[in-house]
Amino acid sequence: MxxxxxxxxxxxxxxxxxxxxxxxxxxxxxxxxxxxxxxxxxxxxxxxxxxxxxxxxxxxxxxxxxxxxxxxxxxxxxxxxxxxxxxxxxxxxxxxxxxxxxxxxxxxxxxxxxxxxxxxxxxxxxxxxxxxxxxxxxxxxxxxxxxxxxxxxxxxxxxxxxxxxxxxxxxxxxxxxxxxxxxxxxxxxxxxxxxxxxxxxxxxxxxxxxxxxxxxxxxxxxxxxxxxxxxxxxxxxxxxxxxxxxxxGRKYSVIEEYKCDDAECIAIILGSAFGTMKEAVDQLRREGKKVGVAMPRLFRPWPIEDLAKLMKGKKTVIVMDKHLSVGAYGPMFPEIVTAALENDTMPKMYNYVYGLGGVDTMVSDFADVFREVKSGKAKRINYFGVKE
Amino acid sequence: MMVNMADHNSMIVGDRVIEPGNSEKFQTGDWRSQVPVLDKEKCIDCLTCWIFCPDDSILTKDGKIAGLKLSHCKGCGICAKVCPKDAITMKGD
The missing domain is CATH 3.40.50.970 (Thiamin diphosphate (ThDP)-binding fold, Pyr/PP domains)
Structure with missing residues (x-):
C-alpha cells in the first residue's frame, strides 16, 4: 500500500x-x-x-x-x-x-x-x-x-x-x-x-x-x-x-554512482556529503568537466570487485575521508587503493580528509577539490581547509 | 593445514557448542601439580570433601567415600583443607 x-x-x-x-x-x-x-x-x-x-x-x-x-x-x-x-x-x-x-x-x-x-x-x-x-x-x-x-x-x-x-x-x-x-x-x-x-x-x-x-x-x-x-x-x-x-520502488546498490560512466575523474565519499558532492559534480559538468562521484553504501563487507569495476579506466580517483588515522591517511584511502589494485592500470589517487569535527563542507568546497586535483596542486594526502 | 588448527568446515558457525555436557571430555586433571592422597584408615565418611570439591572428583557409594576420580581434579587442595581428620594430604604430582 x-x-x-x-x-x-x-x-x-x-x-x-x-x-x-x-x-x-x-x-x-x-x-x-x-x-x-x-x-x-x-x-x-x-x-x-x-x-x-x-x-x-x-x-x-x-x-x-x-x-x-x-x-x-x-x-x-x-x-x-x-x-x-x-x-x-x-x-x-x-x-x-x-x-x-x-x-x-x-x-x-x-x-x-x-x-x-x-x-x-x-x-x-x-x-x-x-x-x-x-x-x-x-x-x-x-x-x-x-x-x-x-x-x-x-x-x-x-x-x-x-x-x-x-x-x-x-x-x-x-x-x-x-x-x-x-x-x-x-x-x-x-x-x-x-x-x-x-x-x-x-x-x-x-x-x-x-x-x-x-x-x-x-x-x-x-x-x-x-x-x-x-x-x-x-x-x-x-x-x-x-x-x-x-x-x-527505491533502488539501492552496494556502490551508488553519480555521473561516473563517462567521467575521467571520480570522487568516492560516504554519507550525507554524497548529496553535496553530486551538486558539485553538476556544477563542474556545466563547465564541461568530466567528473563523477560514488558512495560505497556497503562499507563492510568491502565491495572490492564492484569498486574495481567503478574505477576501471578512470584517470583520477579522489578519496574523501571524514576521519583521519592520525599519522597515516584517511581510513578509506588505503581501502580504495586496495580495490584499485584489482585492475591492470591504476588511476592517479588522492586523499582528502575533510569535515572533521563537523566542519561544514559546502558544494563550492567540493568543487574546489576537483579543481585543485585537476590543477596538479593536490598532494597525496590533503588536510582540506586546514592552513598547513 | 597447520596441525594445531581446526578445520572451520567441521565447526558449528559461531563460537558455540551444541552438545550438552561435553565439558566432561575436557580433562582438566592435566593441569594438576599436586594430587590428593586419601588415607581410608583416618576417614570417617563425613562427606565434607565431597560437598566442597569443585570438580566432582570425590567418588561415593552407599553414602560413603569410595575413592578419588582424578581426571578432573586440578589439585586445588580444598578437600585436604576441609577434612576434619586430616585423612587427605596433598602430594607432588
Missing part, C-alpha cells in the same frame, strides 16, 4: 522503522545525536504501539552486552549509539560478531573525543571498522529509514548471521527534517519476516553453549568463519536491495 509522505528527522525515522519492525528487545543509552531515536522509540513502547521489551541500562557497554546476549537467545534486538557511546561499546563489538548475533545498531555518526565535539564526522564508525560488523551508509533520511529495514534482513540471513551498523550522519541527518515516503507497516513486517535464529540459547530442547573459550586451535578458524559470513553478505545485500525495490 502506498503511504503518504511525511516530514521527519533522521532519528525519528529510525525509530519509526523500529516501530514498524516491532523488535523483541531494545536496550540503549542516550547520547547526542542519537538521543531522539531512543526517546521516540521509548514513546512507542510506553504508548503500547510495539510489544518490544525496552530495557534501560546504565551505559553503552551494558547496552551492547545486553543486546548481544538478548540476540543470542533468539530475540530480534536493536540498539543505537554514537561517538563515545560506540567507543564505550568497543570491547563488546568483536564479541557480538564472533557470537554471530544479527543485532541491528544505528550509529548517529559523531566525532570521537577528544577534543570534545558533538558534531558529525565518521571517527566513531571508522574506529570500529575492524570489529566484524556489517556496515551500511545512508545519504539522507529516507535512506536511513530504508537501511534500517534492509539491515534487519541482511544481518539475520542464515548465510550471514552478523551484527550490522546503520550509519546516519549526526545532526545533518539525525536532526534535519526531511520529506520521506515510509512503507506500510504490514509491508515492513512482511518484508522482515519472523526472526529465525540458529542455535538460540533459550531453546531448552536443544541445549547449547555460546561464547566459549577458544584457544589457538579454534580462534583463527572461527575468525575465518566470519570472513565467509561477510563474503556471503555481499550477495545477500544485493538480493535484499532487489527485494526492497519491489516493495518500495
Amino acid at each position: 502506498k503511504q503518504k509522505d511525511i516530514a521527519i528527522n533522521g532519528d525519528s525515522a529510525v525509530a519509526l522503522a523500529w516501530k514498524q519492525i516491532n523488535p523483541d528487545v531494545c536496550a540503549a543509552y542516550p547520547i547526542t545525536p542519537q538521543t531522539i531515536i531512543v526517546e521516540k522509540f521509548a514513546e512507542y513502547v510506553a504508548d503500547g504501539e510495539v510489544t518490544t521489551e525496552f530495557i534501560c541500562v546504565e551505559s553503552e557497554h551494558s547496552a551492547l552486552t545486553l543486546c548481544t546476549t538478548s540476540s543470542s537467545t533468539g530475540a530480534r534486538t536493536v540498539t543505537a549509539t554514537a561517538s563515545q557511546g560506540l567507543a564505550y561499546m568497543w570491547e563488546m563489538l568483536p564479541i557480538a560478531s564472533s557470537m554471530r548475533v544479527p543485532l541491528v545498531m544505528a550509529v548517529a555518526n559523531r566525532a570521537l573525543s577528544g577534543p570534545i565535539d558533538i558534531h558529525n564526522d565518521h571517527g566513531d564508525v571508522m574506529s570500529a571498522r575492524d570489529c566484524g560488523w556489517l556496515s551500511l551508509f545512508s545519504e539522507n533520511v529516507q535512506e536511513a529509514y530504508d537501511m534500517m529495514i534492509i539491515a534487519t534482513r541482511i544481518a539475520e540471513h542464515h548465510d550471514v548471521q552478523l551484527p550490522i551498523l546503520v550509519n546516519l550522519d549526526g545532526f545533518i541527518l539525525t536532526h534535519a527534517v526531511e520529506r520521506i515516503t515510509p512503507l506500510d507497516e504490514n509491508d515492513v513486517k512482511k518484508f522482515v519476516g519472523e526472526f529465525k535464529p540458529l542455535y538460540p540459547l533459550l531453546d531448552v530442547k536443544k541445549p547449547v553453549s555460546h561464547n566459549l573459550m577458544d584457544g589457538p586451535m579454534f580462534y583463527y578458524p572461527h575468525k575465518y568463519q566470519t570472513v565467509i559470513g561477510m563474503k556471503n553478505a555481499l550477495k545477500v545485500t544485493k538480493d535484499v536491495f532487489k527485494e526492497f525495490e519491489k516493495i518500495s
